[in-house]
Amino acid sequence: MQTRVTRWSNRSHVVVARRVPVPVVATRGLARRYGYRPVLRDVSLELYAGQALLLVGPNGAGKTTLIRVLAGLLRPSAGTVERHAPAGLVGHDAMLYPVLTAAENLRFFARLYGGDCLSRVEPLLERIGLADRAHDRVATFSRGMTQRLGIARALLHAPTLLLLDEPLSGLDDKNRQLVLALLTALRDDGAALLVVSHQLEGFAGVASHMARLADTKLGPVVALDGRDPSAVFRELGA
Amino acid sequence: MVGLVRAATVIALKDLSLELRTKTAFASGLVFAVLVLAILFFSRDPTAVASRDIAPGALWVTFTFASILGLNRAFVLEHEQRAMDAILLAPIPRSAIFWGKFAGNLVFVGTIEAVSIPLFVVFYDVAVWPYLPSLLLVIALATVAFVAVGTLFSAIAVRTQYAEMMLPLLLLPFLVPPLVGGVQLTARVLDGRPLSDLGGWLRLIGGFDLAFVTLAALLFPVVLED
Numbered sequence: 001m002q003t004r005v006t007r008w009s010n011r012s013h014v015v016v017a018r019r020v021p022v023p024v025v026a027t028r029g030l031a032r033r034y035g036y037r038p039v040l041r042d043v044s045l046e047l048y049a050g051q052a053l054l055l056v057g058p059n060g061a062g063k064t065t066l067i068r069v070l071a072g073l074l075r076p077s078a079g080t081v082e083r084h085a086p087a088g089l090v091g092h093d094a095m096l097y098p099v100l101t102a103a104e105n106l107r108f109f110a111r112l113y114g115g116d117c118l119s120r121v122e123p124l125l126e127r128i129g130l131a132d133r134a135h136d137r138v139a140t141f142s143r144g145m146t147q148r149l150g151i152a153r154a155l156l157h158a159p160t161l162l163l164l165d166e167p168l169s170g171l172d173d174k175n176r177q178l179v180l181a182l183l184t185a186l187r188d189d190g191a192a193l194l195v196v197s198h199q200l201e202g203f204a205g206v207a208s209h210m211a212r213l214a215d216t217k218l219g220p221v222v223a224l225d226g227r228d229p230s231a232v233f234r235e236l237g238a
Numbered sequence: 239m240v241g242l243v244r245a246a247t248v249i250a251l252k253d254l255s256l257e258l259r260t261k262t263a264f265a266s267g268l269v270f271a272v273l274v275l276a277i278l279f280f281s282r283d284p285t286a287v288a289s290r291d292i293a294p295g296a297l298w299v300t301f302t303f304a305s306i307l308g309l310n311r312a313f314v315l316e317h318e319q320r321a322m323d324a325i326l327l328a329p330i331p332r333s334a335i336f337w338g339k340f341a342g343n344l345v346f347v348g349t350i351e352a353v354s355i356p357l358f359v360v361f362y363d364v365a366v367w368p369y370l371p372s373l374l375l376v377i378a379l380a381t382v383a384f385v386a387v388g389t390l391f392s393a394i395a396v397r398t399q400y401a402e403m404m405l406p407l408l409l410l411p412f413l414v415p416p417l418v419g420g421v422q423l424t425a426r427v428l429d430g431r432p433l434s435d436l437g438g439w440l441r442l443i444g445g446f447d448l449a450f451v452t453l454a455a456l457l458f459p460v461v462l463e464d
Contacts (some may be wrong), residue, residue: 100255
């Protein structure tokens with residue numbers, strides 16, 4: 001778990017150091033408007049390392065907007081967002097270049113992230129089952145393959161915060177299991193996940209918490225404790 | 239954080255690699271350049287107007303509109319699958335995106351210009367070789383201003399519904415000063431006047447370069463805000 005060391009002192013000397021857990025991402029009173037139309041109102045949320053929050057809600061509730069604000073792509077209209085780790089984002093679009101090959105796409109983004117990201121390209125292609133298509137153009141990929149490559153792109157810099165907007169869309173059963181296993185492994189390795197999905201049944205083994213976003217407001221965050229997300233979904237009044 | 243120069247280089251190389259792969263902007267720019275040079279050449283009355291009298295204007299009309307075709311595509315590929323979002327998430331200075339795009343566009347426009355000049359010589363029977371260094375300096379100076387403001391407006395236009403129509407509408411009013419300077423300087427250079435006689439025009443275009451590049455680099459990160 002990430003920690004923040006807080007120090008304080010009286011006038012003469014430092015007294016003690018205290019370790020407090022720090023959320024990977026936290027929002028306080030977050031609001032976002034498009035023009036005069038409010039999309040998010042007073043959203044306060046904390047997500048810690050090793051947690052996987054499944055966010056549900058009707059279409060147009062503001063789930064994608066919340067993810068984009070948490071990623072840093074949108075500025076909040078009010079409130080604060082504190083992010084203590086770089087975010088990885090899987091969105092509706094794969095955020096890739098169809099003209100480039102799978103490997104070229106990942107190498108381009110790895111170079112932008114720097115560090116040892118380039119060395120992760122081959123293992124990631126292997127992990128998402130696209131090693132044999134590494135040198136094919138993304139334009140020739142199916143929707144599911146593009147989606148998996150988008151997930152690999154989001155994991156290039158080994159983010160400790162992963163934001164996923166409908167990560168299972170377009171995937172067949174086999175690849176759905178592959179992605180779910182990958183997300184479970186990432187959570188177990190200490191990453192914080194925020195997943196928006198309408199396919200609740202798949203996330204029974206992945207999500208640790210669940211919350212509902214509706215009418216621009218975020219409901220209580222409920223610990224799943226091994227319960228089926230579909231059952232909790234009904235409890236949340238959805 | 240990846241440095242500005244490195245990030246800009248990675249982005250520019252990616253853009254050039256995409257263009258080399260598709261060649262769509264280059265091919266359309268080149269075809270357009272040949273058409274404009276030919277049409278303007280054959281539209282004059284050869285008994286009344288010498289070809290070299292319209293040559294500087296024809297050259298800059300060709301450069302401008304052929305290049306707009308390429309500038310229009312500068313952000314389209316980023317827009318198609320929202321790849322710009324992934325770039326914005328990378329730990330790079332946002333101004334690196336401008337410099338990368340600017341460098342890629344400069345190479346693209348420079349290539350269109352380099353291919354157009356021999357065609358220009360063939361059509362207009364202009365002796366450019368004795369004045370080539372001066373002519374290249376003039377073209378380079380006007381192109382820098384043109385590409386800087388074109389890169390900025392291309393990023394704005396791609397977010398509108400009618401991006402391809404919007405870019406020329408936004409861009410052309412700003413291009414008038416450097417283009418007038420480019421035409422005037424080109425005419426004088428082709429008349430054999432030394433650069434030392436052209437200090438006023440050169441300083442004017444240099445001033446536009448400085449102003450346009452600085453403003454575009456400063457405003458570009460704001461344009462990327464959603």
